[in-house]
Amino acid sequence: MIVVRGGRPLSGRVRISGAKNAVLPAIVASLLTDEPLILKRVPRLLDVETQLALIEALGKRVEREGDVITIRGEAGVATAPREIVSRMRASFLCLGPLLARLGEAHVPLPGGCVIGARPVDLHLAGLARLGADIRVDEGVVHAAGALHGGEVWLRYPSVGATEQLLLAGATIPEEVEIVNPAREPEVMDLVRLLVAMGAEVKALEDRFIVRGGRLGEAEHAVIPDRIEAGTYLLAGTITGGEAELADVHPEHLTALLAKLEECGAEVEVSGDRVRAAAPRGWRGIEVETAPYPGFPTDLQPQLTAFLSLARGRSIIWERVFESRFGHVGELIRMGARITLQGQAIAVEGVEELRGTEVAATDIRAGAALVLAGVAARGVTRIRGVEHLRRGYENMEEKLARLGAKVWVEEASVT
Ligand code: EPZ
Numbered sequence: 001m002i003v004v005r006g007g008r009p010l011s012g013r014v015r016i017s018g019a020k021n022a023v024l025p026a027i028v029a030s031l032l033t034d035e036p037l038i039l040k041r042v043p044r045l046l047d048v049e050t051q052l053a054l055i056e057a058l059g060k061r062v063e064r065e066g067d068v069i070t071i072r073g074e075a076g077v078a079t080a081p082r083e084i085v086s087r088m089r090a091s092f093l094c095l096g097p098l099l100a101r102l103g104e105a106h107v108p109l110p111g112g113c114v115i116g117a118r119p120v121d122l123h124l125a126g127l128a129r130l131g132a133d134i135r136v137d138e139g140v141v142h143a144a145g146a147l148h149g150g151e152v153w154l155r156y157p158s159v160g161a162t163e164q165l166l167l168a169g170a171t172i173p174e175e176v177e178i179v180n181p182a183r184e185p186e187v188m189d190l191v192r193l194l195v196a197m198g199a200e201v202k203a204l205e206d207r208f209i210v211r212g213g214r215l216g217e218a219e220h221a222v223i224p225d226r227i228e229a230g231t232y233l234l235a236g237t238i239t240g241g242e243a244e245l246a247d248v249h250p251e252h253l254t255a256l257l258a259k260l261e262e263c264g265a266e267v268e269v270s271g272d273r274v275r276a277a278a279p280r281g282w283r284g285i286e287v288e289t290a291p292y293p294g295f296p297t298d299l300q301p302q303l304t305a306f307l308s309l310a311r312g313r314s315i316i317w318e319r320v321f322e323s324r325f326g327h328v329g330e331l332i333r334m335g336a337r338i339t340l341q342g343q344a345i346a347v348e349g350v351e352e353l354r355g356t357e358v359a360a361t362d363i364r365a366g367a368a369l370v371l372a373g374v375a376a377r378g379v380t381r382i383r384g385v386e387h388l389r390r391g392y393e394n395m396e397e398k399l400a401r402l403g404a405k406v407w408v409e410e411a412s413v414t
Contacts, residue, residue, distance in 0.1 A: 002382045004373030005405035009241030012402040017043040017393045019225040022186040024090040025163045027051045030071040031097035035217035037071045043393040079106040096168030099143045116321035122161035126152040149174025157182040169210035170199035179207040184292040226252040230299045233276040238375045242277030255295040284312035301327040301368035308336035310349035326361035327368040360384030363391035
């Protein structure tokens with residue numbers, strides 16, 4: 001478990017890694033060509049290892065040198081291993097590319113997780129509109145047929161469904177129109193990569209128009225991780241201290257920076273650096289998660305921890321996932337005053353949090369508990385480190401750069 005001794009203001013600078021949610025679809029894009037794909041700024045994360053294991057199981061060869069990976073070879077296997085897909089939803093993105101390249105694909109349904117049911121109906125309906133013959137049998141999606149151009153309307157701007165259709169569309173020599181697509185920076189980074197591989201993608205006001213065909217080699221540096229960035233900004237401010245980030249795209253953090261200013265924290269942006277500080281405390285605010293450029297759901301748990309020490313009351317609406325309050329019970333155990341009201345929580349700010357033993361239920365809930373731990377009086381022990389390792393590279397080291405007292409301890413099995 002991760003152990004944190006909290007209770008003192010943090011201060012320091014952290015360099016942000018490449019974005020997990022940009023590198024995962026980029027790795028799948030390698031299935032679209034037999035030529036080499038070089039990805040740069042690839043973070044060392046469990047989820048990245050899982051995605052690399054997936055494409056290796058499908059026939060690709062991977063070389064890694066530092067934060068650069070080179071992917072070569074031909075994907076000749078149409079069946080994705082259940083063991084990998086069940087470990088991580090983002091591996092479901094291989095469905096469209098395998099079907100496009102091999103004329104068939106067999107991919108287990110990813111299933112739900114603690115933050116929601118997370119169906120893939122939009123992925124399947126979208127591919128079916130492009131000509132795929134889709135059949136689900138015993139939890140496995142079987143897809144066959146030749147894909148063709150067409151228009152797909154998304155009833156919700158799903159990140160995953162947009163990426164699935166972009167990846168499939170990039171192989172089709174006719175126009176594919178994705179109406180109401182997601183526009184998260186990670187989605188736009190995939191667009192950048194597909195264009196570098198030879199596809200045409202026009203991002204219009206209400207749709208993406210994709211025309212693809214035979215894709216070739218490319219070299220691509222993924223964008224910095226805006227969720228990791230937001231997490232460290234909140235790590236600094238939750239202690240009444242400050243944090244400075246290097247190597248970020250400040251424009252990807254607009255929603256968070258606006259909310260920090262709204263609650264009275266200081267924010268400075270210069271070039272690819274962002275600094276936030278809250279030396280005089282902060283006040284309660286209202287927040288609603290939404291698709292980009294709205295407030296990111298992946299920063300909601302961390303912001304909840306921060307607002308549990310605000311002056312006054314905050315209301316937080318979680319609009320993207322139906323059950324993303326797994327961190328609330330654990331924060332209450334640390335002394336937070338939070339009440340659940342359907343898709344919202346009411347947070348009454350308290351003077352202080354107290355360290356105790358808590359458990360992370362997912363990546364971002366884990367990050368929220370680490371933040372609560374650096375602010376809390378005493379020592380906090382956080383079980384479920386594997387969740388953090390899925391989404392945060394060198395977390396202890398980066399927290400130590402901010403002056404945090406943090407270490408890893410063997411957890412006794414209870
Ligand atoms: C991506 O998940 C991210 N994961 C998530 O980050 C992030 O929380 C989410 O986008 C929203 O920003 C990766 O990029 C690997 P969605 P994804 O499809 O693609 C519903 C993290 O912590 N929906 O936009 O699964 C769905 O149930 C992770 O890094 C359907 O109903 O998100 C959810 O309520 C957690 N049918 C909503 O849309 C579908 O076919 C948003 O899901 C697809 C989605």
